[in-house]
Amino acid sequence: MIEFRMPSLGADMDAGTLVEWYKQPGDQLARGDIIALVETQKGAIEIEVFDTGTLDRIDVEPGRKVPVGTVLAQIRGPGEAAGPAPAVAPPPAAAPPAEPAEKPEAAPVPPMPVPAVSPRRLGAAEGRLRVTPAARQRAAGSGIDLSAVEPGADGVIGLREIEAAGTPAPQAAARRPGLDLGEMRKAIAAAMSRSHREIPHYWVGRTIDVTALFDWLAAENARRPVASRLLYAAPLARAVALALKTAPELNGHLVEGDFVPAEAVHLGIATALRGGGLVAPALHDVDSLDLDGVMAGISDMVPRARAGRLRSSELTDATATLSNLGEDTSDMIMPLIYPPQVAIVGCGAAVARPWIVEGQVGPRRVMVVTVAGDHRVSDGRLASRFLSQLDDILQKPEAL
Amino acid sequence: MTDEQLMDLVTGTLFSVAPDLEGETVDPDQTFRAQFEIDSMDFLNLVIGLSRKTGIEIPEKDYPKLQTPRAAVAYLREKGTA
Numbered sequence: 001m002i003e004f005r006m007p008s009l010g011a012d013m014d015a016g017t018l019v020e021w022y023k024q025p026g027d028q029l030a031r032g033d034i035i036a037l038v039e040t041q042k043g044a045i046e047i048e049v050f051d052t053g054t055l056d057r058i059d060v061e062p063g064r065k066v067p068v069g070t071v072l073a074q075i076r077g078p079g080e081a082a083g084p085a086p087a088v089a090p091p092p093a094a095a096p097p098a099e100p101a102e103k104p105e106a107a108p109v110p111p112m113p114v115p116a117v118s119p120r121r122l123g124a125a126e127g128r129l130r131v132t133p134a135a136r137q138r139a140a141g142s143g144i145d146l147s148a149v150e151p152g153a154d155g156v157i158g159l160r161e162i163e164a165a166g167t168p169a170p171q172a173a174a175r176r177p178g179l180d181l182g183e184m185r186k187a188i189a190a191a192m193s194r195s196h197r198e199i200p201h202y203w204v205g206r207t208i209d210v211t212a213l214f215d216w217l218a219a220e221n222a223r224r225p226v227a228s229r230l231l232y233a234a235p236l237a238r239a240v241a242l243a244l245k246t247a248p249e250l251n252g253h254l255v256e257g258d259f260v261p262a263e264a265v266h267l268g269i270a271t272a273l274r275g276g277g278l279v280a281p282a283l284h285d286v287d288s289l290d291l292d293g294v295m296a297g298i299s300d301m302v303p304r305a306r307a308g309r310l311r312s313s314e315l316t317d318a319t320a321t322l323s324n325l326g327e328d329t330s331d332m333i334m335p336l337i338y339p340p341q342v343a344i345v346g347c348g349a350a351v352a353r354p355w356i357v358e359g360q361v362g363p364r365r366v367m368v369v370t371v372a373g374d375h376r377v378s379d380g381r382l383a384s385r386f387l388s389q390l391d392d393i394l395q396k397p398e399a400l
Numbered sequence: 401m402t403d404e405q406l407m408d409l410v411t412g413t414l415f416s417v418a419p420d421l422e423g424e425t426v427d428p429d430q431t432f433r434a435q436f437e438i439d440s441m442d443f444l445n446l447v448i449g450l451s452r453k454t455g456i457e458i459p460e461k462d463y464p465k466l467q468t469p470r471a472a473v474a475y476l477r478e479k480g481t482a
Contacts, residue, residue: 136434158424160437209457221460226451229460231440274420276435300443307419326439 002051002075006038006060008046008068018072027055028260029075034311038071043184046311064193069192073076074370093262131157135273138162195336203334204369204380205385208349208394209357214365215336216397232350233324234295238400240345241265241286250371250377250386251320259342259377264288268318268338269298271305275341279323280303280338281314291400294368325349332368334396342374343383401480406473408446412470428470429459454480 003146006016010278023035056076060066076082131139139146149165151157192301194344195201213235221229242249244265244314252261265287268280283297304310323335324347333346348368355364369390393400401409407428409470412432414432417476421436432446451458456479458466466472 025422121420130435132423134418134424137420147439154425156423156425160425219459226444226458227448229444231444233441272437272439274418303417303445 001056001080002053002077003071003163004035004049004051004070004073006068006070007312007316008067009040009312013040013068015065015067018047018060018062019044020062024054024059025055026163028221029053029055029216033312043310045315049075050356051075051077053080056082063102077286100215112164130155132159135159135162137273137277139223165221167379181273181275181277184273184279188278189310191338192336195339196346199337199339200375201337201372202375202380202383202386203372204383205332205368206384206391207366207368208387208391209364210353210394211365213352213394213397225392228292230291234298235397235400236324236336236394237267237269237283237286237322238289238291238294239390239393241267242393243386244320244399245287246389247378247382249382250373252342254342254374254377255320255340262319263353264319266317266342268317268321268341270321270323273304275304275324279310280314280323281305281310282318284313286289303358320344321333323347332370334370335372337372338375342377344372346370352367403473403477405465407477409453409476410450410469410472412453413446413453414438417445421474422427426469428469428473431467432469433467450476 009016011203017040017149019037021036023029023033027047029035030052031050033049034046034087035055038045038047041368053075056074058073060070060072066072097197100140130151136146137163138144138159139149142163144162146157146331149157149161152161154331174304214232217230217232217235224230244246244267248261250258251265264285266282266284267286268282270278270280272278281301283301289297299316301310318338318341320341321335323333323337323344325333327349329349331351332348335344335346337344346369348370350365350367352363353366354361356362357364357365371386373383411426414426414436419439420438424436427435432443438446443463447458447463450456450466450472454462454476458475458479462475465475
């Protein structure tokens with residue numbers, strides 16, 4: 001019988017609330033199936049199961065908050081007999097388990113900031129206030145008390161009404177259960193403070209001519225129907241993943257002083273959330289997916305990140321991260337590494353600049369790509385070789 | 401379709417792309433990006449949704465014509481009657 005325990009989804013996670021079971025005793029389970037929804041201080045996370053078998057018994061009912069490591073359910077392997085059913089439901093004050101909390105898979109657990117918003121529909125269960133979800137998030141992040149905000153003419157509190165209310169003193173952070181861009185900001189603060197404190201960072205940057213990439217992309221998208229079009233983030237992620245295969249010291253985890261290189265590239269995709277949050281869930285196997293697969297993965301994951309509906313493996317499995325600022329942002333970014341990863345790749349906006357091509361000045365589209373590396377594991381020369389590889393790969397977008 | 405119906409279509413598609421905006425007042429003349437931090441991922445999904453609902457194929461080169469709700473309505477009206 002396999003014990004399925006409350007996983008740890010971040011170094012500062014100590015407990016989670018079981019919200020809903022998606023499987024019932026008797027259901028068949030395959031590795032990677034989503035078995036339950038758990039609410040943590042960082043948001044609602046869909047928990048995946050690691051083992052194949054049959055769900056034998058549920059030990060924690062919805063609504064209970066339990067420490068990381070608490071046994072949530074029993075899974076019986078193929079061929080095992082069913083276990084006895086408990087006579088009574090376990091008492092609410094469950095003692096914490098004796099052994100340290102760890103995921104069955106023993107993968108390193110980074111303190112990734114996670115969306116802290118349960119999806120709620122307008123008008124549900126918040127008393128008489130009618131507030132849009134976006135406004136609620138903005139208010140929580142700014143410490144604004146919604147009961148003091150004047151609704152609009154239609155009786156609804158939206159983003160405009162929040163903006164009209166002005167910003168209160170920073171210490172007046174209103175804490176409302178279940179919402180909390182405020183809590184997310186704390187999680188980001190904890191993760192980035194730890195990064196800054198523990199990781200000796202170095203940065204190298206290279207300005208890459210991405211004219212070929214964008215010309216190729218425009219031609220591709222012109223011949224594709226709208227539903228199959230590619231955002232430039234997809235070939236960029238593919239190119240970064242392929243370049244990381246040539247620089248193993250940038251792809252993996254530093255665990256208790258030892259660097260463990262990763263076999264595959266599970267690329268964390270830094271995703272900005274409306275209202276100011278940031279999360280970088282992992283897109284798995286970007287080195288093996290084709291371009292359409294990467295685009296499908298991004299299109300699926302980014303909206304779920306914004307809706308606060310990520311999966312546990314997306315929070316814990318990233319082997320390196322890509323922070324692509326996007327259009328109309330800045331020329332470059334000096335990003336911080338998400339521990340226990342050892343590198344992060346930053347991309348500025350792709351802008352038109354005068355450039356030298358074959359001895360002549362001409363207009364080109366260029367992007368500043370930076371790499372932050374953990375100096376305990378790699379150095380600037382290696383990171384520079386990575387950038388050179390990335391440059392070469394981006395000059396042949398048709399091969400991505 | 402009337403312009404009002406087209407506007408409902410545009411805002412409805414916006415809310416399905418970004419459910420956290422459900423209930424927000426939409427300014428017809430401000431860009432999606434300025435009002436709601438709509439980025440290229442959201443915008444692509446918006447275009448896909450509009451294309452699906454109207455049957456109009458929207459090429460990438462026409463994206464600059466759909467930056468505000470009112471501009472999107474005008475574009476859909478023009479292409480719908482072409």
